[in-house]
Amino acid sequence: MKRTIKPARKFGGTLSVPGDKSIAHRAALLSILSNGPIVARNFPDNADCRSSLNAAAMFGVRVEQAGSTVTLHPPAKLSLPPDAIIDCGNSGTTARLLAGLIAGSGLEATLTGDESLRRRPMKRVIDPLTAMGASLAGTENRLPLKVVGSKLLPFEYTLKVPSAQVKSALLLAGLASKCSVVVREETPTRDHTENVIEAIGEGITVREIKPVVEPDPVDPRRKRTRMPESFKREVALSAQTRIDGGDIDIPGDISTASFFLAAAAISGKSITVTNVGLNPLRTEFLDHLKAIGCTVAITDKTVVSGEARGNVTVVGSQLKSRKLHGDTIVGLIDEIPMVAVMAAFADGTTIIRDAAELRVKESDRLMAVSENLRRMGVKCGLLADGLVIEGRKEITGADIQSYGDHRIAMAFSIAALFAVGPSTIDEDNVVAVSCPQFYDLLSSIAS
Ligand code: S3P
Secondary structure, X not given: OEEEEOOOOOEOEEEEOOEOHHHHHHHHHHHHHOOOOEEEEOOOOOHHHHHHHHHHHHOOOEEEEEOOEEEEEOOOOOOOOOOOEEEOXXXXXXXXXXXXXXXXXXXXXXXXXXXXXXXXXXXXXXXHHHHHOOEXXXXXXOOOEEEEOOOOOOEEEEOOOOOHHHXXXXXHHHHHHOOOEEXXXXXXXXXXXXXXXXXXXXXXEEEEOOOXXXXXXXXXXXXXXXXXXXXXXXXXXXXXXXXXXXXXXXXXXXXXXXXHHHHHHHHOOEEEEEEEXXXXXXXXXXXXXXXXXXEEEEEEEEXXXXXXXXXXXXXXXXXXXXXXXXXXHHHOOOOHHHHHHHHHOOEOEEEEOOOHHHHHOOOOHHHHHHHHHHHOOOOEEEEOOEXXXXXXXXXXXXXXXXXXXXXXXXXXXXXXXXXXXXXXXXOHHHHHHOOOXXXXXXXXXXX
C-alpha cells in the first residue's frame, strides 16, 4: 500500500518514543540464561523485538506481557525442541546474538529470517565462534545458519568489524558456556550488553584505554599524545559471570528519536523528545546536530538500569554541510540515512566516507539513500563507501522507495514533510520493524 505524505504547514512540540530496541533485545535474549525473572519496563512493541521474545520462548522462557512491561521467566533447564528452526524475522541483532548464545549452550538450532536478513553477512560471527569451538554452517556464510553448540574455549578477540552485534555474540557465547571471553575494540560500539549484564548480573569488566600525554622523545620540551594500546576498549567476561535477573527500565530509543529531532533541524522549529536514552556511545547524532548548526539542550539527565537518559530539545537553523568519516560513522551507524536527508537541506556539500557497512544493513542503505535523494531532485554521488550530497534550498516531492527498510522509510518520510509538493511512499507498514507508531507520532507534531 502507498502512503501519501503532504508537506507540513505546522510543526513542533513534545513527544516520547518507544523503548530502545537494542536494550530490549538484550533483556529478551539474556533471560534465556538468567537465574531469575527479568522485568523489562517500557519494552517496545515492534517486529524486531518480537523476534527476540519469540526466540526466547523457544528456549522455554515464559513471556508475560502487561502493557509495556514484559516479565521474562527463565526456563528451569535450557533446552530447544529437536531440529529447532528459529525465525529471526528482519532482526540482525536477534540472529547474531543468538548465534553466540547457541554456540556456547551445547544446543543445536537453525537460524533463519526474512529475505533481507538471509542476504546479510554472518561470517563476522561464524569465524570467531568457530575459533571458540562451535560449529556454524550456512551457504555463503548467510542464513539459514545451522549452529551446533559445544563447550567453548576461553577466547580473546579483537573485533574485525566494529559491531556491537559481534561483540555481544561472543559475550553471550562465553556466558552460555561459562568460559572467559575478552573482546577488544579499536572503535568502541554500543555497550548495552555490558550494561545489562552489569545491571542485573555480575562478572563483566570494561577497561577504557585513555591516551597518555608524555614528553616527545624527539623534543622532550614538547608533549605528545599516544594511545598505550592498539585498541580503545576491552570487555572481559569472566567464566563465573551470571545473570541474576531483576528490573530493567528501558529509555526511549534515540535512533527512533533521531527522525523527529532531524525534522526540528530541517524546519528550524523546536522538538522535545522526553525520556530518551543518552548512552554516550549512542549520542553521536546529537553531536552531529550541533556540528551542523542546531541548538541541542538536555534536561533531567539521570541514569537508570545502567543507562543514561533525559529530555532532549533540538531547535533547528540553516544547516551546514560536514565531512563525516572514521569512528564518527560507527557512532551514527543507524542514523546515516537521516544524516543524508538533512544534508540535502544544508548549505554546501556533505561527504560521507568509511560507511560501506551501510550496504549490508536491512537494505543497501547507500544505494537506497542516493536513489531517493535523486528522485527528490538532489544531486547525490554514490561511492563504494559513502555518499556526496549537494545541499539545496528546496527538494521536491517524489515517489519514494523504502526498499522494505524501516529506517529508509522513516528518513524519507521526514524528507517528504519538508519537500515541495506531495510524496508517496511504498509499503508504509515497514516502519513496524522498529516503530509501528511512527506515523501517529509524526502527525502529533506535524500537520
Ligand atoms: C545493533 C548494532 C548495530 C546497529 C543495529 C543494532 C545492536 O549493528 O546497526 O541496528 O543492537 O547491537 P552492528 O553491530 O552490526 O553495527
